[in-house]
Amino acid sequence: MSESKSFYVTTPIYYVNDAPHIGHAYTTVAGDVLTRWHRQRGEKTWFLTGTDEHGTKVERTARDNGVEPQEWVDRLVETAWKPVLETIDASNDDFIRTTTGRHATGVGAFWEQLRESGQVYESEFEGPYCVGCEEFKLPGDLIDGEGDEKLCPIHGTPVEMLKERNWFFRLEDYTDRLLEHYRQHPEAIQPQSARNEVISFIKQGLRDISMSRAVHNVAWGIPLPWDDEQVVYVWFDALLNYITAIGYGAREGTPERDRFDTTWPADVQLVGKDILRFHAVYWPAMLMAAGLPLPKTVFAHGWLLVGGEKMSKSKLTGIAPEQIVDHFGSDAFRYYFLRSIQFGADGSFSWEDLNARYNAELANGLGNLASRATAMVNKYCDGVLPEPDAYANADLALQDELVAAVELADAAMDRIDFAGALAAAKGFVDAVNLYVTEQEPWKLAKDEANAPRLRTVLYTMCEALRAIAILHNPVMPKSMALLWGRLGAPAHLGPIADATVASAGHWGLLPPGTMVTKGDSLFPRLEEVE
RNA sequence: GGCGGGGUAGCUCAGCCUGGUAGAGCAAGCGGCUCAUAAUCGCUGUGUCGCCGGUUCAAGUCCGGCCCUCGCUACCA
DSSP, X not given: OOOOOOEEEEEEEEETTSOOOHHHHHHHHHHHHHHHHHHHTXXXXXXXXXXXXXXXXXXXXXXXXXXXXXXXXXXXXXXXXXXXXXXXXXXXXXXXETTXXXXXXXXXXXXXXXXXXXXXXXXXXXXXXXXXXXXXXXXXXXXXXXXXXXXXXXXXXXXXXXXXXXEEEOGGGGHHHXXXXXXXOGGGEESHHHHHHHHHHHHTXXXXXXXXXXXXXXXXXXXXTTEEEEEEOHHHHHTTHXXXXXXXXXXXXXXXXXXXXXXXXXXXXXXXXXXXXXXXXXXXXXXXXXXXXXXXXXXXXXXXXXXXXXXXXXXXXXXXXXXXXXXXXXXXXXXXXXXXXXXTBOXXXXXXXXXXXXXXXXXXXIIHHHXXXXXXXXXXXXXXXXXXXXXXXXXXXXXHHHHHHHHHHHHHHHTTOHHXXXXXXXXXXXXXXXXXXXXXXXXXXXXXXXXXXXXXXXXXXXXXXXXXXHHHTTTOHHHHHHHHHHTTOHHHHOOGGGSOHHHHTSTTOSOTTOBOOOOSOSSOOOOOOO
């Protein structure tokens, strides 16, 4: 079995109880674009997303809504989470839910294995407990009362220290191994700032951590195979989705096992910086404990800021993806967030900025260029792509710029630098617009003697657009497929999804004679919103 | 408190590692062009580069101190 390994990309699994907002969509889009780019390099890929569905909160809201937890999460997944994937045009290969059998089986097997190898042991967890909430509280969530007293933030009543019997994972044993791993693999946590935080956290020394909860406190979870009074604590259930989804634990010789062998380890695991520690400390320690390879890169991206603050429901700054997509379309949504925010840093979102960038770069830039080219081929050549005459210096210079742009974009994608890749692509669009203005094909068309030159210029424009379509296809698959069709490319070059990144830089692949059509604007100019 | 980001043009940001007295895009103004989605192309920036001090012939750029802001500092996503 030496089948090639897939380039494996994951998003976090989203907590079903949350309302999907553009922050979730941002992560998913990033994963989708990264995957599509690698797919267009001709690599085998696998892109996973899904939902995290266990825990107290889900259990409680289900009860509040008068339904069983399973019914509740089924409803949320079908009405909220899966539709978002359609909205943003995600091309995930799979969708994992933590309440499904394939996940639960894998989780049980995983922890059973760790228990057998002595890495899980029984002990007591002690923490602040609120009787009103009937649950343990986080020290950081408590509010100060009189003296040393701590109060429950919900009930305002004093919490009491309570003990609970739990199973613990020997996290402490991995302190040095994790530090050593990150020393040897600086690319394993990106960006650098995220890596620093994780390393300084680990350097404090790790402590063993409770990986289960008593059923009488949290019933909505995956039971421990060896202790029916305990369920797996949500994080130690959720993290495992990345391997259960691709067949972890499947028997040798099965297709599932095959999938696992050719997919794990993940190449890029995208996470929001708020859940970095779980992914860069607990998760790799768990994998080490199970003798599995570690993900190559965990990339923590920043938050979307609205009005300078982290988006939040309580401040009513949570924005649903549809709000944007309904007006601008999924392609523009995808383009905007990846283009205007340095991946890894926090980024400001504003409707004004979105609108401005849409009009400047998509409508006036790329879209208008497509209009110019297709309109002129129709006007001057009856819609038939002309055969170019001898190339002049300006044409050759543009061809060189294309080669450079493809290289820049490809290298940027290797760094998971979406903004860099799109900047390179935009640079080429600008170069082509300038080329058109300087070559003045509309003047050439006025004199029959210039017909050969006109043909060359028109061909160059369309061929440049072919490359532009490929370069932007991972980000804007819908409109680039349209553009591909307008150029008459499908009949000769096949679907755009099959066009490789490398072929974008090979000049002259679009054969003269194709039918070029004008069509509606790819990105119509839009009025200000809000 | 400790650690880590960030503080640069009206807005969003790059530059700082490898010092040479400041850049991009957007917005605004003027001009060119007319194939195109009133689009495109060119020209136009007097900014205390958070503050103070130091090193240097020369400092957003290196060093020290300070201020503001965001985040991390163990079992909440």
